Amino acid sequence: MKKKMGIGKLLLYAVLITYAVITMIPFLWALSSSFKTLEEIVSGTMSFIPKKFTLDNYKQIFVEQELFPRWLLNSVVVAGTVTVLNLLFNSMAGYALARLQFPGRKPLFLIILAVLMIPAQVTMIPNYLILKQLGWLNSYQGMIVPTMVNATFIFMMRQFFINFPKELEEAAELDGLGRLGIFFRIVLPLARPALAAQAIFVFMGSWNDFMRPLIILSDPQLFTLPLGLNSFKGQYISYWNYIMAASMVFTMPVLVIYAFFNRYFIKGISFTGGK
C-alpha cells in the first residue's frame, strides 16, 4: 500500500514538472534569443545559453527604433487611465445597483447583464463609425472612453456590495455623511480586495488588447505596444533577436504586477468565474 502511494505521488510530480517545463520553454527561449547576436540567430544553433551574450538588441529597439519608447508610453497612459476610471465607475455603478433605490433599477441591471453576452464583434464596426464621427479615431480618448466601464466588473462589484454590512453605512449616515461621503470614505476603502483583483484584470485587458487599437489607430505615433510589436515584426521580419527583445520588454511590466499581486489574481478569477 505504502509503496503504491509512493509511485502515485511520483507520477503526479512527473506530470507537474513536465508541464512546468512545457510552460517555461517558450519564455526561456524568447528570453535567451533576446540576448543573442543576429549571427547566432541566423546560424540556427539551438542553445538556450547565448554563445555571445549581448545587450545590443535591447539597445537597438530603444535607440534605433525611436517609436518604441513612445509605444511603451502610450500603453502605460491608456492602460493606466482605463484602469483608474474602471475602478471608480464600476464601483459607483455596482454600489448604486446594490444599495440605492431608484426608478429603473431592475431593468437597468438586466440590461447590464445582457450586455455581458454581446460579442465585441457586433459593436466593433458601429463603434468605429461613431468614433470617426466624433473625430476620436487616432486619439487617446478614442482608446479610453469606450472602455472606461466594464459590465463584468459592475456585476462583480454589485455582488460585493450586496454582501457588505449595512451597519457601517447607517452609522456614517447618522454622523451626517451624504451618499458621496459614505461611498468615498467608508465603502470604497473597504472594497480594496475586490478593487485590487479588478485593477489587475482591467489593466491586463487593456495592456494586451490588440483588436481595438488595430481598428482605431492608424498613426504609428499613437500605437500601443501590441500594435507596435506587430508593425515591428513586419519591419524586422527576420530579426528575431529584436522582436524577442521587444516582446520581453512588453511582458515585464505584467510579470512584475503579477509578482506583487499574485494572491489577488486567483481571487479575482474565482470572483469573475467560478461562482
Place this chain on the structure above:
Amino acid sequence: MKRMSTKRMWREAGASYLFLSPTLFVLLLFIIGPILFAIFLAFHKVQLLGTTSFEFVGLDNFKRMADDTRAKIALWNTLKYVVIVVPCQTILALVLAATLNAGLKGQKFFRIVYFLPTLTSSAVLTLIFMWMYNQNGLINHVLKAVGLPTYNWIGDPDVALNAIMIMNIWATAPYFMVIYLAALQDIPDSLYEAAELDGANAWQKFWHITVPYLRPVTSFVVVMGLIGTFQLFDQSYIFSGGSGGPNNSTLTVVLLIYQYAFKTLGTMGYAAALAFALAILIFIVTLLQRKLSKEESLY
C-alpha cells in the same frame, strides 16, 4: 423595510443617477447605440469615402453569405478550431488542477509558472511561437531530435491552423485550471474519505467524485471556452500578417469580418451582417451546451 420620505427618495434617486452617469453614457453611446446601429448597417451598403453614405439593400447582405466561399472557409476553420480546442483545453485544465490539488510540495511555485501564458499578451505569445515554429526553429529541431517528422508550421496550409491550436490550448488551459482549482477546494474531504473506506483507488475517486462534483464548473468553463474560441482573431491575424493565409487556412470568422469592414471598400454593411450571424451562432451554441449539460446533471 421602512418607508422613505419623498424628499429622501428623490435625493437617493439623484445620487443613483449621478453614480450611474458614466456607465449610462458608455452604455448608450458605445454599446446599446452601436447594437442598434449594427442592425441598421446589416441592411445597408456603406460607403466610407469622403462623407459616409448608406444605401438600403434589404436582405442582400445576408443572402450574400450563402455564395461567399471565403465565409464558408472561415466558418469551417472556426468550427474545426472550436471543436478541437475547447475539449482539449478543458480536459487539460481539469487534469492540471486535480494534480495541483493533490497536496504535493511546491504547489505555489507550479501555480505561478503555469499562469505565465495567461498573463502574456496574445501578440507576444504569437510572436514567440512563430519564432519557435520557424522552419529551422526550436520545435522542428526537437521533433527531429526525437525522430518525429518536422513541419513547415507557418507556411503549410494543412498545418498552420493546428499550429495556432497547439499554442492556444497551451495558453488558455492554465486560466481554466485556476477556476477548477477554486472549485476543487469546495469538495468536502468526507466524500473522499468515504470512498477510501469503500476501497476506491485514486483514479476511481477522481472519476466518480471529482468529475461529477465539478460538473457545474465544467459547464461554465466550456461556455467560456466556446465564446473565446469562436472569437479567435489576434493569433490568426498576427500569424498570417492579416491575410488569413497560407491559402485561407488560418482565416477565421472574426478575421474575415475585420477584412470586410476595414480592408475592402464598400463591404462594411456585409461585415456587420456577418458579425450578427456570428453573434447568433455563439448564442445558439452556448444555449445548446447549457441545455445538454443540464440534462446530463439530471440523470
